Amino acid sequence: MAALPRQLVPSTSALTAFDAVAKLGSFSAAAQGLNLTQGAVSRQVALLEGQLGVRLFERTNKGVVLTAKGEHYAAGVSDIINRIRTLSLETMASDAKGLLKLAILPTFGTRWLMPRMPDFIRRNPGITINFATRIGQFDFRSASIDAAIHVGRPDWPAADCQFLMHETVVPVCSPAFRQQHPVRGPRDLLSAPLIDMASRPGAWQHWFASLGIPVSHRQRMSFEQFSSVAQACIEGLGVALMPTFLIAAEMEAGQLVEAYDWRIQSPSSYYVVRPLDRVDYGPAARFAVWILDQAAQFHRSGEVSKDPAVHTPHR
Secondary structure (H helix, E strand, O other): OOOOOHHHOOOHHHHHHHHHHHHHOOHHHHHHHHOOOHHHHHHHHHHHHHHHOOOOEEEEOOEEEEOHHHHHHHHHHHHHHHHHHHHHHHHHOOOOOEEEEEEEOHHHHHHHHHHHHHHHHHHOOOEEEEEEEOOOOOOHHHHOOOEEEEEEOOOOOOEEEEEEEEEEEEEEEOHHHHHHOOOOOHHHHHHOOEEEEOOOOOHHHHHHHOOOOOOOOOOOEEEOOHHHHHHHHHOOOOEEEEEHHHOHHHHHHOOOEEOOOOEEEEEEEEEEEEEHHHOOOHHHHHHHHHHHHHHHHHHHHOHHHOOOOEEOOOO
C-alpha cells in the first residue's frame, strides 16, 4: 500500500492540542486542561496549521475563534480523538471486569454524575463501583481509591489529572433576601452577609477583583458542601457564589435568584484524577475515557456555557 503523504497524518499531540483549543476557545484554557504550557499548545497548533497549509483559528483580543475550515476540521478531529481513546482503552483493558473505587464530590456527584452513571454501567456491566465522598486531595494508596473527581487545579502530586470542565459562578440569594437587601451595584455586597465554601476561601476576592474592586478576606459563614451553602441561601442567611450548572433546579424553581448579574469563570475547574501507578488499571481507565466523553458532550450541548454573559476577571 502506498504511504500517505505526511501532511495528511498529523501527530496526535498536534490534534489533541487543536481539539482542546477548539473546545475551550483559548490557548491558556487548553494548556490548563492538558497540563501543558501555553507556549507548547500554541506551537502544536502552529505546526498543525503549517502542516495543513490552512489557518484554523482567527486570533482576537478576547481569545481565538475557529475559521470556517477550522470548524469543519474540529468536528471530525473530536470524533477521531475519542475513537482513538476508546480503541486504546479497549486494547489496554480488554478484560474490563473488576472493582472501581471512585471518590466523588458530593454535589457534583449527585447532580451531574449520578444521572449519567446508568450509561457507564450499561456499557461496562462487568465493573462493580464503590463510591466514596471526598473533598480535597488525599493519598490514593492509603484511601484505597482508584480514581477521583477533583475540583481545583491540576496539581495533585503523583497523579494524572485530565480536564473535564470549567464552571461559571454567580452570586445568589433567596428572593426575600434580595427584596430586603437590594443590590444596585457590586459594592453593595461588601456590606451583605457573604457565605463561603470552605474549599474555596478566595472565591469572593476573585469575584470582586473581576470588577476591579480590591477586598481583603474577612471571616464569614462557611460550609463544606454546596448543598449546605444553597440551603443557607434559600433560608435567607446571605449571598453565596454558586456554580450555575449545580443550582439550575433551585433557580428554575425560584428558590434562588441572582443577587447581582455578574457571572465569571471560576479559577477552579473539574478533573478526573488517577494515581500514576494505577493509570492503566482497566476499570479506572474505562471510567476516565467515559467521563471525558460525557464532559465533551455536556460542553457541546451548551449546558456548561448557557450563561448570557461570562466575564473575564481584570488582570
